[in-house]
Amino acid sequence: MSGRNGNVSGSGKTSGNGSRNASGSASGSAKDGRGRLGGGKSRGFGGDRGNRAGDSRGRSVAATTMAGVPVIVGQQVECEIIGLTHDGEGVGRVDGYTLFVRDALPGEKVLAVVASIGKSFGKARMVELLGAGSGASNEGGIRVVPPCPIYDTCGGCQLQHMSYAEQLRWKRQHVVDNLARIGKLQVVGGASVQGRAVGDQRSFGDRSTGDGVQGVLVHPTIGMADPWRYRNKAQVPIGFGDGGLIGGFYEAGSNDIVDMDACLIQQEENEETVRAVKEAARLLDISPYNRANGKGLLRHVVVRHAASTGQRMVVLVTNGRDIPHAQELVGLIREKVLGVVSVCQNVNTAVTPVVFGEETRVLWGEDVIYDEIGGIQFAISPRSFFQVNPEQTERLYGKAVEYAALTGKETVIDAYCGAGTISLFLAKHADRVYGVEIIPEAIEDAKRNALLNGIRNAVFAVGPAEVVMPRWQAEGIVPDVIVVDPPRKGCDPALIATMLELRPERIVYVSCNPSTLARDLRLLEDGGYRTVEVQPVDMFPHTGHVEAVALLVRNETECI
Numbered sequence: 001m002s003g004r005n006g007n008v009s010g011s012g013k014t015s016g017n018g019s020r021n022a023s024g025s026a027s028g029s030a031k032d033g034r035g036r037l038g039g040g041k042s043r044g045f046g047g048d049r050g051n052r053a054g055d056s057r058g059r060s061v062a063a064t065t066m067a068g069v070p071v072i073v074g075q076q077v078e079c080e081i082i083g084l085t086h087d088g089e090g091v092g093r094v095d096g097y098t099l100f101v102r103d104a105l106p107g108e109k110v111l112a113v114v115a116s117i118g119k120s121f122g123k124a125r126m127v128e129l130l131g132a133g134s135g136a137s138n139e140g141g142i143r144v145v146p147p148c149p150i151y152d153t154c155g156g157c158q159l160q161h162m163s164y165a166e167q168l169r170w171k172r173q174h175v176v177d178n179l180a181r182i183g184k185l186q187v188v189g190g191a192s193v194q195g196r197a198v199g200d201q202r203s204f205g206d207r208s209t210g211d212g213v214q215g216v217l218v219h220p221t222i223g224m225a226d227p228w229r230y231r232n233k234a235q236v237p238i239g240f241g242d243g244g245l246i247g248g249f250y251e252a253g254s255n256d257i258v259d260m261d262a263c264l265i266q267q268e269e270n271e272e273t274v275r276a277v278k279e280a281a282r283l284l285d286i287s288p289y290n291r292a293n294g295k296g297l298l299r300h301v302v303v304r305h306a307a308s309t310g311q312r313m314v315v316l317v318t319n320g321r322d323i324p325h326a327q328e329l330v331g332l333i334r335e336k337v338l339g340v341v342s343v344c345q346n347v348n349t350a351v352t353p354v355v356f357g358e359e360t361r362v363l364w365g366e367d368v369i370y371d372e373i374g375g376i377q378f379a380i381s382p383r384s385f386f387q388v389n390p391e392q393t394e395r396l397y398g399k400a401v402e403y404a405a406l407t408g409k410e411t412v413i414d415a416y417c418g419a420g421t422i423s424l425f426l427a428k429h430a431d432r433v434y435g436v437e438i439i440p441e442a443i444e445d446a447k448r449n450a451l452l453n454g455i456r457n458a459v460f461a462v463g464p465a466e467v468v469m470p471r472w473q474a475e476g477i478v479p480d481v482i483v484v485d486p487p488r489k490g491c492d493p494a495l496i497a498t499m500l501e502l503r504p505e506r507i508v509y510v511s512c513n514p515s516t517l518a519r520d521l522r523l524l525e526d527g528g529y530r531t532v533e534v535q536p537v538d539m540f541p542h543t544g545h546v547e548a549v550a551l552l553v554r555n556e557t558e559c560i
């Protein structure tokens, strides 16, 4: 096979359950749109952690067989791919057993080698594409050649081998499936909505299911016209390689660092900055951090680029306070990095995968850089949470403001407000906005950003939203609209309970995890709210991350 479905030239193809290879490596070598797939360490086949047994010396080893499981580790199997997991793995079935097949896409028939097995599912790696299959979603040719040369090893992207139009369609479907399965919500349109052209933003008009039942309208995902080079922040682990200091990315499923100078989802300015910092560190013999023994100095290079102002920030995360030749290092960075206005150091001496330590100081220049989204300026400090895709952030926040339907008279609560980004968008259209966030530094940024923009009707409080909101309730604050933008685990149950007591007219729910969104929508529906519509927005093209914003109204409220 060739073309968009890949240049498959598999050797050693074994049909059915023929070849067994206990090491779990593919015996065939196959190429598809994303490069060689046979053998080697590729894209982290971490396996099902439940599937470990002890060997004769009590060491933990992965089981290769399991009672009741119809496949064994190393076995090659043919399977049809019927879906995609949130990690971008194809979902296949063999004799009723579920296999998550890395690199396989819905609608395809593949030959896969089983990498690990567990009681309820196993993991496998595609070694050969056998056919495009009969899946409807494959009609447009969903497999494409990933443009990134390191896609095979890098753990950063999961969907580059899928056409962008199909990624958008899949992200919407992922939302729909979660709303139906976990949220027990009726989605309007069903198959006919799926069949629409991806990116089609027409209104669906009729929101009933045809039998008079009101359903949730899930729009097509809002994608990017050019879904590359969008990230405004790079966080690069530094380590030791063949030639000395290297910095790039962690190989999928491992802690090994692969040196990298180009990443197609990063803004080019970030690539240049990282390259310049690595070169300067090599020149001055700054030691790279060794994760195995905790020695060495430079752990991470974190860089930001504010596209609206051209300003750049460099943060050197170090294993200790003293940086040898610190002034020369700063001098080289200033000389080589156009637009750099801030060089900071963050000290992290802990043995931890967490990037930042507690102490941050300015080595040269400003303590923040400035960016602008939707006409609002933001000061961004080294550790601020700031959305990484500015173009899509404006669309996401714009949708949140649209759903809030503000007239200028409303009281709004923005829970999980971070550095006050959504709050400040809302404040322009509301009487008063109350933002709450658990990280004190983020609230300092929020206050600073309000001042910077002359916004005086936004009030910010530090603390868990589930504790602060009841306090506000006791103080007599009555919100007309509540906006929530929680982390992946979703809203705290106590916060949902307070929202139901406060009974705002509208709730706008911004979510980065469709399954917790669906869970929380169910709780809100049971508490007297109706989910009117959901808009997925592609904040992270080529990755499995799915972002969406939902509008709920109090049951007695007229639908917009």
Ligand SMILES: C[S@@+](CC[C@H](N)C(=O)[O-])C[C@H]1O[C@@H](n2cnc3c(N)ncnc32)[C@H](O)[C@@H]1O
Binding pocket: 385, 386, 387, 415, 416, 417, 418, 419, 420, 421, 422, 436, 437, 438, 439, 442, 463, 464, 465, 466, 485, 486, 487, 492, 512
């Ligand atoms: C997805 S971010 C949203 C930030 C902000 N809305 C934005 O768009 O930049 C979630 C935020 O919730 C904060 N957070 C996590 N748990 C919290 C809690 N229990 N109460 C308040 N904020 C919390 C995190 O620190 C983070 O800033």
